Amino acid sequence: MTEVSENLEEQLRRVLGETAGQLAVKPADPRVILSSVSSIPETDRQRRAVRRRWVPGLGGVITMIAVLAAVVIGAAAIALLGRARSMSRPAAGPTRSLSSRQQLVQALGVLRAPQTTAAHDPRLVEPVLSRAGGFARRHKSVPPFWKRLLAASGNPIADRSLIRVVPLPGLSAELGVVPVSYQPSAKSSRRAEGLYVTLLGSGVDGDTGSSGMPTSLSSLRSHGLAIFNDAPNGSSAGAIVVPDGVTEIQLGPYRLVNPPVPVKSTDIASATARVNENVAAFDISVPTVTNRKAASGFYTVPAVAQTTWFATNGTIVRRTTTALDLVVRLRGHAAHH
Amino acid sequence: MSEAAAEGVLLGSPVKDDVGFAGFYRREYERAVRLAWLLTGSRAAAEDVVQDAMAGIYRRFSRIDAPDAYLRRAVVNLAQTWQRNERRQRDRISMLERERPVLEAADAMLLESVQRLPYRQRAVVVARYWGGWSESEIARALGCRRGTVKSLASRALDRLREEATR
Numbered sequence: 001m002t003e004v005s006e007n008l009e010e011q012l013r014r015v016l017g018e019t020a021g022q023l024a025v026k027p028a029d030p031r032v033i034l035s036s037v038s039s040i041p042e043t044d045r046q047r048r049a050v051r052r053r054w055v056p057g058l059g060g061v062i063t064m065i066a067v068l069a070a071v072v073i074g075a076a077a078i079a080l081l082g083r084a085r086s087m088s089r090p091a092a093g094p095t096r097s098l099s100s101r102q103q104l105v106q107a108l109g110v111l112r113a114p115q116t117t118a119a120h121d122p123r124l125v126e127p128v129l130s131r132a133g134g135f136a137r138r139h140k141s142v143p144p145f146w147k148r149l150l151a152a153s154g155n156p157i158a159d160r161s162l163i164r165v166v167p168l169p170g171l172s173a174e175l176g177v178v179p180v181s182y183q184p185s186a187k188s189s190r191r192a193e194g195l196y197v198t199l200l201g202s203g204v205d206g207d208t209g210s211s212g213m214p215t216s217l218s219s220l221r222s223h224g225l226a227i228f229n230d231a232p233n234g235s236s237a238g239a240i241v242v243p244d245g246v247t248e249i250q251l252g253p254y255r256l257v258n259p260p261v262p263v264k265s266t267d268i269a270s271a272t273a274r275v276n277e278n279v280a281a282f283d284i285s286v287p288t289v290t291n292r293k294a295a296s297g298f299y300t301v302p303a304v305a306q307t308t309w310f311a312t313n314g315t316i317v318r319r320t321t322t323a324l325d326l327v328v329r330l331r332g333h334a335a336h337h
Numbered sequence: 338m339s340e341a342a343a344e345g346v347l348l349g350s351p352v353k354d355d356v357g358f359a360g361f362y363r364r365e366y367e368r369a370v371r372l373a374w375l376l377t378g379s380r381a382a383a384e385d386v387v388q389d390a391m392a393g394i395y396r397r398f399s400r401i402d403a404p405d406a407y408l409r410r411a412v413v414n415l416a417q418t419w420q421r422n423e424r425r426q427r428d429r430i431s432m433l434e435r436e437r438p439v440l441e442a443a444d445a446m447l448l449e450s451v452q453r454l455p456y457r458q459r460a461v462v463v464a465r466y467w468g469g470w471s472e473s474e475i476a477r478a479l480g481c482r483r484g485t486v487k488s489l490a491s492r493a494l495d496r497l498r499e500e501a502t503r
Contacts, residue, residue, distance in 0.1 A: 008498055009466065012451070015444045016467035020371040022438040023380060 101159070101193040104179055104217050107243045110164050110277040111179065118165040123207055124176035124198050125158040154182030154213050159193065168239055168281035173201030175227070175239045175279050182214050195220060197227045197241060204229040204237050224249075224307070228282075228324040234298060235285035236327045240307070241278055246317050248310040249273055249280040254326070257302040261330045263289050265303075268326065286328045294332040300325045358398045362391055365405060369412050375463045376416040378452055382423065386415040409470070410478045417456050450500045458493035461486055 105111045150156075162179040176198035181191045194214030200207045208229045215225045221243050228238030240249055252270025256263065267287050273280040286301075303326045309317040366387065373383035390411035394404055401407050440448060451462055457479060464470040464478065472483045479486065 008494065008501065011444070011447060012462060012466040012497075015440065015447050016375060016451070016463060018440060018444070019438045019448055020375055020467060023371055023374050023383075025367045025370045026384075 100217060101162075101179070101181075104193045104195070104220075105162070107217060107221065108177070108241075108278050109244045110166060110177060110279070111162050113164065113277065115161065115163065116165060118174070119160075119163040119176075121165070121176070121200070123200055124163055124165070124178055125160070151186055152213075153211070154184060154186075154194075156180040156182040156194075156196070156214055158196075164277075166239075166277045166279045168201075168203070168237075168279070169276070171201070171231070171237050171281050171283055172203030173199060173237060173281075175199060175241075175281075176209075177241060177279070178209075180214050184213075184216070192216065195225055195241065197225055197239070199227050199229050199238065202232075204231055222318070223320045224309070224322070226322045226324060228284075230298070230300075230327050231283065233285075234327055234329050235283050236324065237281075237283045238324065239279050239281050240322060242275060242280065242309060244278065245311060246278075246309040247275050247312045249275060250308045250310070251282060251284070251305040251322060254303045254305045256326075257304065259299075259301045259328070261289055261294065261299045261301065261328050262291050263301060263328050268303075284324075284326060286326055288329045288331055290331045292333050294330055296330060296332040299328050299330055301328050302326075358395050361394075361398070361404055365408055366391070369408055372409070372463065372468060373412050373416050375467060376413065376456075376460060377419055377423070379423075382416075382419050386412055386419055389415050406474065406477060409464075409468075409474070410480070413460050413464075413478045414480075417460075420456055447497065447501065450497050453500075454493055454496060457481075458489050458496070461489040462493050462497075465490060 157180060159179040159181060164177045166175045166177060168175055178196040178198060180194055180196055182194050183190065184192050194216050196210045196214050198207065198209035206229070208227065210225070210227060219225075220241065224243075225241040226238060228236050231237035240251075242249065250270060250272045252268065254265045254268050256265045263286065267289075268284070271282050271284050273282050303324055305322045305324060307320045307322045309320070311317050369387045369390065370383050373386040374380060377383055377386065390408055393411055394401065394407055398404065438448070451459055454462065460479060461475055464475045470478070472486045475486045476483045479489075
């Protein structure tokens, strides 16, 4: 055996010993095992004997009734508690699945940061129909149009304590990250936690927010959540929300979907942005195109951008796509807008 | 009546087995958790693996001749099952951090290399250099021949040596 290998073996003994020694093991308590398996039969014969004993006798019936009564009382208590809670906090109190909420908070560091006063801006929750949702729950006489609209978006209710506002550097705008509880399926009363975003500020042409069903956590992990709007300077400004662990995002190359103006996807340069508080801000400008046969003005071109997420060490975390509308300025024969 | 015997009576279990099992559990639990930790890299998983192994042993404690060897094999097998499931889960959520012990840089690199070894090679390295098990004991725990243990150990050391000189 060589000296090198002897050294390695010695090092292995020491490192594994030190590593194992650093684990603080809780004192052993055999009652944990005894209580968990003492009722499990040991052999097939015992198993058969136990099965025979499972004929519902008087004791069994009484036990079942007791269990049923306990379940009913428990359910009633939970319902009463929930009602009391929603009455004490009429503005907040979304009915939500704790597990999916916790998962969302775990996935997005920005939600774990303290809430600022900017998060109380009512414009952040207007796009998610929070007020209409609350109204719909309290009153029966909701116009059918609102009912359909709410149902189509899973009856979303803003999770106000989790709303965060992230400034978008260089865009004179800010992104509202609005977690909501919603019904993933219209037929189910189960609620899950998802995400809406709103884009506000003078850097974009008017406030805008996500529409349709909220973005689920799995979708957020696989694709992120993007929102774009026209900017006053004639570019497309927006942001992409990504889970923890992503530090940089590259958008591009692009594929243009039936462009109404003669613009080539190769004319649009790829853009890269750093991620700050789970949000990357983009300002994408497209060169002006000329076409004497068309009217001058700004046109919206639907596009799909290849999107690459990078980690801190520069490795690629994920490749995905982002759908967005690009603003293209066309110089033609007359004014369009 | 001893504490362990009292536990058995209170829980309606055979007193003789509970006394024997309780003693075995107290004696082996801590070392088994450390072994499972070295194999899985996760404290929670290590505790789960050992609890499952102990539960399996408890059911047939009176019939097992060498419960310590049985426990070693159960821990090694259950840790491998956990790793398979954990890998599937990690593919879905790729950003989960594992617990890391505090070590010197060179030692930490070696530990990372050990954790990157294929499972059976890692189990042989841990069993031999931390557990001090004989080749026969490792072969019984892994369910393979002694020759396979030698070959796994040799490949593991080659790989560790190669990573150390890279």
